Amino acid sequence: MRLHEIAFYAITFFLIGVFAASFNLNFAIIVLSAFLTAIIFLFFHFLKFYSFQHSQECENKLIITSFLSLFIIIGAFYYNSYDARQIQSVDIPFSEKTTFNGMVVDYPQRGNAQKLIVSIQPPYSGKILVITKPYPSYNYGDLIQFEGAIKRPEPKNYADYLAKDNIFGIINFPKTEFLAENQASYLKSHLFKLRENIIVNFQKTLPPEKAAFLSGITLGERAEFSKELKDKMSASGTTHLVALSGQNITIIVIAISSFFGFFSRRKSVFWLTLLIITFFVLMTGAEASVVRAAIMGGIILLAKQISRIHSMRNVIAVAAFIMVLYNPQVLRFDFGFQLSFAALIGIVYFSPTIKKIFKMKEGEGFLGWRENFLTTTSAQLAVLPLILINFSNFSPLSLLANILILEAIPLTMIFGFALGAIGFISLPMAIIFSWFVNLFLIYELAIIDIFSKISL
Known part of the structure; x- marks a missing residue:
């Protein structure tokens, strides 16, 4: 062996x-x-x-x-x-009104309320989820004084879900008092600010719904999604489009390699690509799917750099091993982790079989339809058992909706990142460029709208 x-x-x-x-x-x-x-x-x-x-x-x-x-x-x-x-390592005063200090240690989730992951400061210890009013707005690294009662999460499956991130308590709408800012990682703080500024550039140049959707497919940001848009994406089976995945990493790798490959050595491009991928993972909150994609992308890039043949089976196994070694609870309690690996395994192992069944020709096909069909169908088949177990619903039409939308997603993401960058240089230029990006977003949202109204 x-x-x-x-x-x-x-x-x-x-x-x-x-x-x-x-x-x-x-x-x-x-x-x-x-x-x-x-x-x-x-x-x-x-x-x-x-x-x-x-x-x-x-x-x-x-x-x-x-x-x-x-x-x-x-x-x-x-x-x-x-x-x-x-x-x-946890010492949390449960079910009693108390005053304590805590630091925001992850990117805040905003919307009708703020969801803050807070690390409690001595004499207590541990992480809790704080749900508070949308204003005043808090940021990563803020030190805040809280007053209220911390409760244990319920039911048990939700408690297990939070525990995988070392979160053991919840406090709803406590009294808050801002104490200090920039108390956490300097690098992550600036990466999170960069993320917020890119989203602001989208909001300045696009209609609200389109800006929210573009923020979702490029950065995984869903705070500005309206209930109507969430319902439409759920009904059409396209919610996964705004979950960061290997596609984001692939586009970044292609863009960096294409741009810097003209005037940099192969070794320099390799290290620069790894660095930017790492920054992107940190900036987007290190979700399971994007961490998996980043690890796999790094392994494949390394294999190419040292001219070694890589086995996709081993790459998948090593990526899972690294993530589980860091946090073994993701294997069972992180649904995003499970979906991410199931979809990837489906793409790697189901695609050849589907290709034979439908006797499909070689090549991607017009606008990549053949490749998108294989990728979408194999991934959907692989995640189907997980979806049925967790949600008990599945629409066969979601396959067609995803194939039609995935034709445009790569270009939308590339132009979306470009729009975010141009917004830092010149707002008038970004507004003009956004007209072009808007065409892709109109098409994608129209497909979502149409398929959300069709039920089988």
Whole structure:
């Protein structure tokens, strides 16, 4: 068995252990299951050995796999250790009115109310979700005094969802008093301000609904979405368009490589691309899908840089392993993480089968329709079980809606980023350029509107 195969199976069994432990199964049961798995592989090895169809390579694979299955125990132990450290680090005064200081440690979610992720300052410790009035507006790095009662999140599935981000309490509309600003990371603070300024440039040059939609597909910002637009996107099956994904990373990589490739060395372009991708991930709040895409993009770029062949199977496994190593709870409790990897696995493994079934020709097709059909259909099929489990609804027409919209999304994103940049140079130029961007947005929102009215 080759090294890359050993790495893949070790990671796979490690993830199985993490997933099993997330159900709070007794550790002894997981250990017993891991040993039973190893014994089963050894049993198949002996069956092969005493048959006439065995090969040395197959025997070695079975023996190595049997030992690698013990990584299930390592994964379960890692999850339990992480969970224990997480709980020990929290000291929150629940269900009692108290006054405490807290610092905003993530990008605020704005809308009818502000949602702030706050790190409580000593003598307490831990992170909580604060829901407060839209004004005064608070920013990342602000130090605020709060007065109110912190409650435990309910129901349990919502508590688990928040716990994956180390958030263990909620406080609704407490009394607030601003104390200081810029108390957190200098770099993240400026990246978040850059994000806000890009969104402002969109708002200055486009109608409100179109500015909100463009902010969504470029930066994942959904604060300005009207209820009507949210309902339309949900009904048409296009909500995922405003969830940051590999498409955003791909467009950034292509744009950087194309622009700087003319006058920079290959090595310089490689490091510059990695740097800008890292800044983009931080600026957009490090959502699971974009982190996954960034890790995978970085691995593929590195493979090309050192002229090594990369296996998509291993790239997917390594990306998942890195994210789970950082936070093992995302594997079960982060729906975005699950959707992101399911869609990617569908694209990699379902696309060839769909291509054969429909006897499709090579090439992307007119305006990329063939590639979009394969990508959309394979991704939708892969995430369908997750959607049915979590939402219990699925519209077959969403496939057609996504194919029609995805034709225009890459150009919309490229021109959207360009519009945001031009807005810093000259507002009149940005207004003129926005007329062109507006054509794409009119088309996309029209498709969403049409398909939201069709029900099967």
